[in-house]
Amino acid sequence: MAPSTPRLVVPVDLKKKPWEQTLPLHNRWHPGIPPVAEIKVREVFRVEMVDWTGGMIKDNDSAIDVKAIDLSSVHYLSGPIRVLDEEGNPAQPGDLLAVEICNLGPLPGDEWGFTASFDRENGGGFLTDHFPCATKAIWYFEGIFAYSPQIPGVRFPGLTHPGIVGTAPSRDLLNIWNDREREVEENGLKQLKLCEVLHSRPLANLPSTKGCHLGKIQKGTPEWEKIATEAARTIPGRENGGNCDIKNLSRGSKVYLPVFIEGANLSTGDMHFSQGDGEIAFCGAIEMSGFLELKCEIIKGGMKEYLTPMGPTPLHVNPIFEIGPVEPRFSEWLVFEGISVDESGRQHYLDASVAYKRAVLNAIDYLSKFGYSKEQMYLLLSCCPCEGRISGIVDSPNAVATLAVPTSIFDQDIRPKTKVPVGPQTGEDTGCAKMHL
Amino acid sequence: MAPSTPRLVVPVDLKKKPWEQTLPLHNRWHPGIPPVAEIKVREVFRVEMVDWTGGMIKDNDSAIDVKAIDLSSVHYLSGPIRVLDEEGNPAQPGDLLAVEICNLGPLPGDEWGFTASFDRENGGGFLTDHFPCATKAIWYFEGIFAYSPQIPGVRFPGLTHPGIVGTAPSRDLLNIWNDREREVEENGLKQLKLCEVLHSRPLANLPSTKGCHLGKIQKGTPEWEKIATEAARTIPGRENGGNCDIKNLSRGSKVYLPVFIEGANLSTGDMHFSQGDGEIAFCGAIEMSGFLELKCEIIKGGMKEYLTPMGPTPLHVNPIFEIGPVEPRFSEWLVFEGISVDESGRQHYLDASVAYKRAVLNAIDYLSKFGYSKEQMYLLLSCCPCEGRISGIVDSPNAVATLAVPTSIFDQDIRPKTKVPVGPQTGEDTGCAKMHL
């Protein structure tokens, strides 16, 4: 009579490469990637996932692996999973797929993760013009807590979540993605909106056969060639959810995803033990291999009912979320403010990205006074449960953004005091080269 | 032996104009505006404030007053207050002024407020290209709760805070402000970073003698002419704090402000009964007259110790905050996501402002399905305690922003359901013209 233990529909063996798994993983979005499993609504099922790099980063003290990373092969996703209603009929385009995250965690036997910043020439990050080198911190898990030998004096409970959860795009939606992203890549430097103070990072990541894996589709076949040429990369979040990196999508939360093709073809990946709002260092969460226990519902015709298109086609929608009931609880926060004036003193117009950059820079500098290097704090603010807020977006010309850091993650009192702080001085000079390479 | 009731250092009489008060208010930032009061550190004192328009908006059902508003005369600030240490010596440039908000609230006898969106030709707001008309909602307070006849079915506890708290700029800092803002106003349209999708709102608000009030300095005198010509407007938040509109700066919080001139010259204003992150409608908080009970500390030399300059001069700093312990508590949130693709389908590069705009538009459309007009929801999301987050800022080319709305502020269940929602249908067609003019 009892419901059985969650059925493991996508198993992962960490000793094998992502594309050698029993159910080979995929790292592109495309309607033609065939499902590897089927589930029915209301059934709790379990999906296992490799870390987003598929094992490229090692549990050691060197950032050489980070420096050498090849972004063309990420993120490895588990799925697609075809979703059926109670009568066994697949979800239909126009439905809404409600996915509840019943539970999640690191993959048993692999309780560690990493936070890294990429080299400026290899993907960079939000502050790559300040922190151009590849760096890495390893995090070990003690149940709900994480600590890092590279960032001593810090320990915190994770707000664990999947960075990526999404449905497969239809062909039409895929075309929209490829067109608009190609436009940015091709004409970006000539255009108005380039967020150029965020440094010249790659403008977009267009379809590429290099590093492409398409699950069960054999590499080199004509089908593979065709799909690989047009399949969307997984780096940005888009209409199907995807790499939205919303740190609050944790235990007990629920995401309502639009369904674009029959069966929905749900894929997940990029597990984060913890992440700060913005995931600023790019590989900035505590990245790990992990599992999800999920339960689905289909809301028939729900896309039209609940997701008003905001753009030129009915496909221009975004998912909705409900936050779960067991997030870590912090009651004391130190908050850093930033305005949309950049580091050169130049005024930007209501630019929340610039304001947030400034808030993050302020926080890094402040915290480095307590015995840390700035590189350490860049990584920490990428992965600890800090909150990035758009506080003011209307008071021309300044946007105001804030970054709130929970004070209890430190083993010292980091609030301003009337006396000058003397930190634990854990931080010998930790230039990225010396520390991690 | 007991400390007396907080000393009222800046009283306000709502029957008088802001500039006719016993201690006349001011609406510019300038080192030359003379202090109206002195306080010592550790003394709890009370400041009263008019609403930011100085009484231009009336408690009635018409938005004519909103349409006619003259932004040149805002915001009316109470102060400046000169701050002395325990020996009676004034705070010095380079110190940090810690201001604790011991208590705050509406001005007794005036328990109401308003939320308004400005006309597109008169200041506009974050979504002025979608909502070009002036609209207004009146809010009545029942202790900690607010409700509005214009937005029935909604009631919530306020996260009350001052929109503006700041120290006076030094002459050098003032010059920096005026130069960089003039640059935007003069060259903005030719420049790269214009956030142009946020519509052609005023680029900056430069010094103007029109509408200027300088406290005790007599209008028309040579001193007034000089200062009025160079004093900074109060609309944007800047290095001195100012109009930072941080909704969490509520009871029990603490702000650490840089001191730029002797005595610090602290001014406050723009009381909000409640505000959502972003204050999207511009006059978007629940604006009211109110009081603050404050307590100051001086951290000698604290600017250098705690606020690393992030820009070309030592003056390029930002304040720090600590959040207080009695914010309203919500446990259930519905979250809307936005990516940096605008309503025309165009891709923007890691632009958090565009992503947030999209999240807000998604939320407005969704909520309007529950019996509300979109104008009503635009105003509501400006002023209810919703949270705007920068969730992802590194996954090129999409920034991901989220807007979290507490579900319990509605008297109906606004979560997606398998059945189509049938709202209270309170919303007859509420075009802004009909509803409010």
Place this chain on the structure above:
Amino acid sequence: MAPSTPRLVVPVDLKKKPWEQTLPLHNRWHPGIPPVAEIKVREVFRVEMVDWTGGMIKDNDSAIDVKAIDLSSVHYLSGPIRVLDEEGNPAQPGDLLAVEICNLGPLPGDEWGFTASFDRENGGGFLTDHFPCATKAIWYFEGIFAYSPQIPGVRFPGLTHPGIVGTAPSRDLLNIWNDREREVEENGLKQLKLCEVLHSRPLANLPSTKGCHLGKIQKGTPEWEKIATEAARTIPGRENGGNCDIKNLSRGSKVYLPVFIEGANLSTGDMHFSQGDGEIAFCGAIEMSGFLELKCEIIKGGMKEYLTPMGPTPLHVNPIFEIGPVEPRFSEWLVFEGISVDESGRQHYLDASVAYKRAVLNAIDYLSKFGYSKEQMYLLLSCCPCEGRISGIVDSPNAVATLAVPTSIFDQDIRPKTKVPVGPQTGEDTGCAKMHL
């Protein structure tokens, strides 16, 4: 069109005695005490209240006033207030009166309070066999925060609430009260259930003409004599609510009170700036004069619908509450456990009172290691926002109770450490005699 500022229906002048107020206060429960004001449902109204002793305790450093207190004249209540429905008809017996606490606070101009333990011969307290002397701590308020010169190193936000809110009893209910309490007083020492380890405190407080005040009824008249002889004392909480001392009945909460007589006759008093669960020192909250802003609804016939009698008559009911949304937020708690074995080592059977006593004693001893006297901690645990829980009530023979103390109210880290704590040593020997008399 705006609702006016809350109507002040019961004003208080602290310069006058409770019985000399414009609307004289009362300190007994009786159906015959005439209403002093009328309100309609949905109207927000304001009630002012004296502290529960009516001004007997002074803002000074001596506990002589505490030692001399005469309990026969407490608690002074504001009211009764007659409640009418929207048509002007009074609430009826059998209705449920929903009272929302819209706001509350200290009486402006009187921002201080006191916590006291009574002398063993004069009322005592939960731990009177350990702390037999009268002691007193004065608390000063800085907005939402309280601090005490007698207990340095401690500061906390108040969870402010009225200790007493209740409706008038019917004559039948009054008889039930007097009969059952007389039975305890007369036969208590011979009976089984005496909680005798809680020391021989007064068993009950029966009606007494001494110290009796009945509002507008003239002292000495036949009517006064009759009512004074039979009116119930206000000390215990009972079926009508009354002195329930529920610390969470704060801003935004709602209490559903049974209506026993026409008009409900609502009275309130005993304002607490803050209280710990149990209010262990008896006069143990931070007692103060204050105000309430209330809003009522009448649920017709609600007593029968919602309050099942649990006893021999339909009058044996208890109120229900809803907790409000703005309680102070603490995330770190140190918890002390107690079992139902008393200080002599004797086993009691599932006795939660004994277990809680033990938990409180454990907490006092522990905290006194950080530089405090035990008397200081007895008073602090009476009034700070600590939580007293019944954790286990079934595991014969031990009940388990816990007392959770928020750690952030102290200015030092009070958690156990591997090194021996060295407190601030503020506590010279503070025998109650020396400290406060």
Place this chain on the structure above:
Amino acid sequence: MAPSTPRLVVPVDLKKKPWEQTLPLHNRWHPGIPPVAEIKVREVFRVEMVDWTGGMIKDNDSAIDVKAIDLSSVHYLSGPIRVLDEEGNPAQPGDLLAVEICNLGPLPGDEWGFTASFDRENGGGFLTDHFPCATKAIWYFEGIFAYSPQIPGVRFPGLTHPGIVGTAPSRDLLNIWNDREREVEENGLKQLKLCEVLHSRPLANLPSTKGCHLGKIQKGTPEWEKIATEAARTIPGRENGGNCDIKNLSRGSKVYLPVFIEGANLSTGDMHFSQGDGEIAFCGAIEMSGFLELKCEIIKGGMKEYLTPMGPTPLHVNPIFEIGPVEPRFSEWLVFEGISVDESGRQHYLDASVAYKRAVLNAIDYLSKFGYSKEQMYLLLSCCPCEGRISGIVDSPNAVATLAVPTSIFDQDIRPKTKVPVGPQTGEDTGCAKMHL
């Protein structure tokens, strides 16, 4: 370099009986039960545990197993575990053992639990005089959530915790326990403090060879006979922690246990997926098999430093706890009040047990109006995350206790409304006999 996955120091195979495990379980407290494993401080280790009955209760719809349960063989504990410091020296009497709960959960592959009330003649429960029959509800887990076919319309996140965590007693402490509990059992009915209104349940559970299991000690040997005759039963919480049933002892919490014998000999058991304060139905939590991941520290001499004895010997101490950071978050609570007047109308003197009983009865009756039987609500309030508070313990003669129920665990609005509620009417007449036998 990475710490390995937590070492499994006590494995459990659910297909075997508790006493047939590789490391046989024990169900008594005694210094002579030999350790089954050793751990060092700072090592995260994993312990598996059977449910407290050792598998006597089945996942089915009948309460026959509950009716037949034999309490002499409970609780089955995993351990003892001998704790060593970093140098390999065992913990010493007088030390304090800090145990952090890094993680916990159901035993993988066995994701269900049960809540039961025992028959009046077989252990009973807090309300056995109201609910004399054995009843049972099965709970299935969906990750962090639990739901029960027997109590439809309810679902909640668990506040998972071990009911039992304790160190082994010394011989002296064991003698104290046996003496004082024998005194209650032998003289209880003649004594004052019997909490007799809680019905004649077993007064104590004295040592008994029946059902006794002592880990590796062979049954029937002289050693077994000796220890079984004197070993303490595990039912009550005591000085060593033991069955304290503190629901907040969940993920991330920390318990400081006194060490009475060399090595500490830590044992754990009685895993609860969730429990309400009081665990009123006796087998009232959601009982399950589960695992703990723990980390220990030894505070040398910490017993003397932190745990003041409160009784005739230095052994009369109680543990201290710190609450963890990831408890489920609820913001809306409905609170039921009880006073120390029993169901017959009789007045008890400051008796928190009677007051809590009354609060629980009030809650059961209230909630049964929403389509449930009272038996269903008795079980629900035993196991859902409700809070039992001692609100007032000084206002003679009434103690006031409260029971706060989070409203969001129900799929309907259970708050009082002006209209009469019409529940889901799921509750056909559910007399315990019909429903579960």
